[in-house]
Amino acid sequence: MSHLVIAPILLPLLAGIALLLLRPFAIEMRRLLGLFAVAGQVALAIALLNRVRTGDILTYALGGWAPPFGIVLVADRLAAWMLLITTLLALFALLHAARGSDVRGRHFHVLFQLQLFGLNGAFLTGDLFNLFVFFEILLLASYGLLLHGGGRQRTRAGLHFVVINLAGSTLFLFAIGTLYGVLGTLNLADLSRQASTLPARDLGPVQSAGLLLFAVFALKSALLPMHLWLPAAYASASASVAALFAIMTKVGAYGILRLETLVFGDNTGPLSGLIQTWMLPLALLTMVIGMLGVLAADTLRRQVAYLVVVSVGMLLTAFGLGSAAGIAAGLYYLPHTTFAAGAFFLLADAIARRRGEFGDRLEAEIALSDRHLLGALYFLVALLIAGLPPLSGFLGKWLTLQAALLHPWREWVIAAILVTGLFGIIALARSGSLLFYRSVAIEPGLDDVPTTVPVRELLPATALILLCGALVIWAGAADDFTRATAEQLLQPDDYLRAVLELTRGFAS
Amino acid sequence: MEALLSLVIGILTACGVYLILRTRTFPVVLGLTLLSYSVNLFLFSMGRLTIGHPPIISPSAPGYADPLPQALVLTAIVISFAMTAFVIMLALKARAELGNDHVDGGRRK
Known part of the structure; x- marks a missing residue:
């Protein structure tokens, strides 16, 4: 069990708390701390990518509770790739904000770090309910960031953004509840295993829960017909926030991809291709x-x-x-x-x-x-x-x-x-x-x-x-890596084995 | 009891959806609150309805209540509580800045 897996989640959380406490200090110092924290996250993402590049899947059982009972973090190629993209984008968005636009709101740097906390957590978690919690964290931070700088336009766009995302969160919870009620688990690997041996009479509820989850992720990624919130929100956010938000729609796309390959993949019989x-x-x-x-x-x-x-x-x-x-x-x-x-x-x-x-x-x-x-x-x-x-x-x-x-x-x-x-x-x-x-x-x-x-x-x-x-x-190297990632996603057995090995490790 | 609970969840959800589609911010906030109530009840019922059973292992227990939905509901309540507080503040801010409580900021465009 490597502690490297949880480091990209802890670093922005601790940096965010430190920035909140350091508010009386000069803005230059807080900027520097924020930039160092993001640069540290880039380094962690690179280290993590290096570890999983060969196809290893790193797991981390939070609090020492064995999956599927406890929450497990999983770092595979896809998670590391998303982390690297997020942290690199965040670094340059923050550099832009550090030129002066960050002083227009009081808690810009805190919210920025907490946004990264939610993003990194969403990519690394291997538990559906935990994914919901990280989604809420990143959304709550994004509400604050969207309103950064104030103004009528932002308030109006912000109200729409908040209300539609709250409705989306409710749908997310309904889907989670249905899945738990039928399958009795929320661990993604365990969900995948349970879904492949699903009795025919439970097919209906699981299908509706799967499509509800798809609707939620489609809302976050602004897929038609739920794209109307995006133009107003992004066009009215301040520049560095809008730049950071470029990753937000990709979180929804990530959720769809993870769900599609892991829980509704080819190995799940009647559910595949849902x-x-x-x-x-x-x-x-x-x-x-x-x-x-x-x-x-x-x-x-x-x-x-x-x-x-x-x-x-x-x-x-x-x-x-x-x-x-x-x-x-x-x-x-x-x-x-x-x-x-x-x-x-x-x-x-x-x-x-x-x-x-x-x-x-x-x-x-x-x-x-x-x-x-x-x-x-x-x-x-x-x-x-x-x-x-x-x-x-x-x-x-x-x-x-x-x-x-x-x-x-x-x-x-x-x-x-x-x-x-x-x-x-x-x-x-x-x-x-x-x-x-x-x-x-x-x-x-x-x-x-x-x-x-x-x-x-x-x-x-x-x-x-x-x-x-x-x-x-480096298109050749990137293409090789993304192809290997796609192969890994379409073979969820490795993912299941990595998580369930952890269970066995606890039992012995 | 199952029929009663599903009826309650259904009515709460229907009222919530209706209120979310209103044009003033206050009904919308109420609608979001109702929706979060209904989803919390729904999560609760996903551990199956049991009465008088302990959620922890005990030698004399005739059966068990599933403790996990209770933990999930607790998390969901905290989150929806924070979100409701935030959306109320935002609605007040919108009322102050835009001059009315229409969700689109009024007819003046």
Whole structure:
């Protein structure tokens, strides 16, 4: 039993508590502590990834209670991969916030760490109820972060976000209760084992519980028809919070993937494919409807928020193919879309702040400083998001299309991906030309436009773009890893053995 | 007793769903509260309805009550309590900042 597994959960929790106690101290010190804690989490994620890279599955029984009675943490390839993506994104989001936007609310750094506490815990836990608790932790922190900075727009979007997520939590509890009532366990590995030997008369309740869980995760990941909360919430959050939220929809996608492969996988007889039949059509529709939102958006941030919806559709399409190649393509696409969306939110904020009162509205003939630098960054991010070669978006799309060729629905999948890709290019090109080609240079006499926003604040966004570049340069290694991850997910026996071995270890 | 309990859970859930769909924030908060009550009762009943049985091992016990749903309900109550407090504060803040208690912040758009 390695204590490394629980370290990524404990570090942000302790850092969050320390930051709460250190509130009287100077902001520089708290920033430094927060940054060190996140950097430590990146290091822990890398260490964990290194340990599970070869296919080992690390387990940790909390409090020494043997599973399935106690809560167990499980670190496999997927969990470590998600942790690394989350912590890297958080590092750059926090670096952006540390340039000054963190002083607009009192508890920004505390909430930021607690958000990571919830995220890391959700990825590592191997217990369904514990997953619910970590979901609530990350949601409660995200409510605070969404409202960070205040303002009418945020309050209104925040109210919708909170109410819909509370309704989602209730559904989550109903699903958990049903599963426990029928199967008598909440441990994911044990659920998988019980589901494979399910008597026919219990099939109905378990199926409805499974679909309820799917609905909950679909709500968190903004899958159609439950995507409407996302654009308003993301477009009105402050830049570094919106960048961090780029991972939030992926938590829902992670939940769907875990559930689909572990509890409703191929080995579970009549339950297998329960989620998949719903997932692929909904994901394709999400892509199309999201792209309509992208085309219709009147502000840049709203456009990026709809692009997040489209990327969720793309991601779940890849997962919904169900094959190892499809899941691997999705897992390659996941870090790309997270980093690219994060960078885009940071960049949109930088652009909005240089346009004075016009903000990020998509209108022409507005003065803009640093046009060439911002334009170049915008061009790179647009290439990434639209999925054009030679960047990582193209590779992710290519892998997905390749996996789709073997699926019976290949015409629909390929058509949806290519057509939405084309519309994405059109929408991004139109916004780019409105913002940059048709902007006007700053006149020296004009003083209502801020010209002195330091260029240094663009560094976190640039770093996120570079991470996407790294995904291209080391695409071979990343692809090998995601393929191995997909293989591991589709063979849940290893996962079951790792958890149940722990049980046997306690018994002897 | 099963029929009565399921009826109670069903009515609570139906009222909760109805209230969540209202246009003012106060009924919405009440609806969320009712929903959390109904889900707590539901979780309780998932350990099967037993009367007068101990939840811990004892040599003289004729049967046992499942202790796990009780622990789950306790956690769920604490979480929903915190969430309700938060959503009430948020609703008050929205009332103060937006000038009315409509969930969309009023007709002025």
